[in-house]
Amino acid sequence: MRQKAIMLALVMVMLLGLSACQSPATVNELRGTGDLGLVIERASGSVLVVETTGNSVLGRVEGLGDLSHASVVYSRDGRYGYVFGRDGGLTKVDLLTRSITERVMQSGNSIGGAISQDGRYVAVSNYEPGGVKVFDSETLALVADVPATYTNAEGETAQSKTVGLVDAPGNQFVFSLFDAGEIWTLDMAADSHEITRYDAGDAPYDGLITPDGRYYIAGLFGEDGLSMLDLWEPQAGVTDILPGYGKGEQKLPVYKMPHLEGWAIADGRAFVPAVGHHQVLVADMNDWSLMDRIDVQGQPVFVMASPDNRQIWVSFAHPDNDVIQVIDARTRKIIHTLEPGKAVLHMEFTPRGERVWVSARDSNRVTVYDTRTLDPVATLSAENPSGIFFTSRAHSLGL
Amino acid sequence: MSALISRLKAWPRRLLVLVLLITPVTVASEDGIDEADLSNLVLQDCGSCHGMTLRGGLGPPLRPDDLERMSAGAVAALIREGVPGTAMPPWKALLSEPEIVWISERLKSGALIKGPQE
Known part of the structure; x- marks a missing residue:
């Protein structure tokens, strides 16, 4: 009888041990x-x-659907x-347990999103149906549905694809309407979720907010x-910056649209990808005039400054x-041309900029470079890697 | 050989598609087409605007249903010359004529779409 009890206890201990082994080690x-x-x-x-x-690589989380052109924002605690x-x-992915905690199919076709300044809301920019939806960041329950309605050339009411959705100070979201040529602000500070519309340039395809949260800029x-909205003086409306920089020049075909996220701002100057020209444009941020063009070897997609703003x-x-x-x-x-692999898609600096991670989609790898020596220090295997997103984004406006 | 081709032609289209799908895609065909490379280009690079499942993005969807009203030749012309005034660039500088034809035919048939097509 006593032997039986001991056996039972032993079995219990073994079972407990087993279950502990099976649960993710991270827990x-x-x-x-x-x-x-x-x-x-x-x-x-x-x-x-x-x-x-x-x-x-700590682990892989599967079952997230079509991730072409996917992006990530983080909860303010950097866990999700x-x-x-x-x-x-x-x-919603838990980085500590490496598992999916919530998932919703919120539209038919979407293009990125943002998290509000206070961390309570996650907004998604949708192509189909065109508009923005806002969710509770805890539960992913729908909080606001904002169709991007406008009057099209035929005089009919239509819904525009939305792009360039960012968070802005004052718990606002800002985004652009591709088909309507407008910039909208959505105020989440009050329950009324007030929308303000501004006329912008033709066919905005992406947008960004400067790191101080003052200027929202849409690429056209x-x-x-570019179209710029000064959020400190929104009543002044949208102004055109760098107008006509390519005037009189034959545009080259653009086989992939540039991205404005991670726009480089260094030394009082903004470095911007040109559209249809193999150049990086340099704008003086005091008056937003064009001060230089840097010839590069192709159509730029991402133009990103290192955290110390010394390298672009x-x-x-x-x-x-x-x-x-x-x-x-x-x-x-x-100062350098690097060859990280086939179809380089994205790069991300570590928070203090000592390393930069670069994804090469068709080489199935991510290469980590030392930003001081520009030498590769590590390579990681990944299946068709695209975007790389570090949790330090949790604490930056507009990311 | 020509007998084989005419026999192949007699096959129902779907079967032909199936044959194309199970033919090893890494081998370059007679026209110098690297099928794996081209297929990757369509899904990954065209996919950055048209969606990796070709259901659309900033650019329109390109599934067989969406292209119903266009002939393969019209699709080819559109790829070749682009659509002025839109984000669709002309691809003739990067793709050969056989490559453009290869892509248009497979867009029409849906042969490049992976996974369940509903």
Whole structure:
């Protein structure tokens, strides 16, 4: 009888031990999230949870749908990543347990999103049906549905595709209407969720907010130049900046639209990808005039400054997309050309900028570079990696 | 050989598509087409505007239903020359004529779309 009891106890202990082994190791592991991030694996609908201290992959989370053109924002505690998929899926991923905690299919076709200043709301920018939806960041329950209605050329009411959705100070969201040529602000501070509309340039395709949260700037496909809204003086409306920079020049075909996220602002100057010209434009931020153009080897897609603003890293559109060019922000000269692999899609600096991670989609790898020596220090395997997003974004306006 | 081709032509279209799908795609065909490379280009690069499942994005969807009213030749012309005034660039500088024809035919048939097509 006593032997039986001992046996039973032993079995119980073994079972407990087994179940502890089966649960994710991370659950028992006490750690912060400040050095974590997500890498999008666009073809397989999965994300890698990575850490930047040892440059390693911690695990993979699957089942996120169509992740072409996916992006991520983070909860203010840096624990949860909100992944915006192309197919309208919004997925909340827990980086510590490496699992999906919530997931909603919120539209048919979407393009990125933002988290509010106070962290309570996650907004998604939709193509189909065109508009913005706002969700409770805790539960992903719908809080506000904002159709981007406008009157089209035929005089009918239509819904525009929305792009360039960012968060802004005062718990606002700002976004652009591709088909309508407008910029809207959505005020989440009050329950009325007030919308204010501003006329902008032709066919805004992406937008950004400066790191101080003051200027919202939309890139235009329909014309040269950019539309800018000063959020400190919104009543002044939208102004055109860098107008006609490509005037009289034959535009080159654009095989991939530039991105404005991660826009480089260094030394009082803004570095912007030109559209249809193999150039990076340099604008004087005092009066937003064009002060220089830097010739680069292709159509720039991402133009990103290192956190110390000393280097500008540029990625390119198809077919010149196997290299990265590094520009010295002070001399505005190209100082290095790197070859991280086939179809380089994205790059992300570690929070203090000692490393930069670069994804090469068709080489199935992510390369980590030392920003001082420009030498590769690590390579990680990933399936068709695209966007790389570190948790430090949780604490930056507009990211 | 010509007998084989005419026999192939007699096959129902779907079967032909199936044959194309199970033919190893890494081998370059007679026209010098690298099918794996082109298929990747359509899904990944065209996909950045048209969606990786070709359900559309900033650019329109490109599934067979969406292209119903266009012939493969019209699709090819559109790829070749682009659509002025829109974000669709002309691809003739990057793609050969056989490559453009190859892509248009597969857009019409839906042969490049992976996974369940509903």
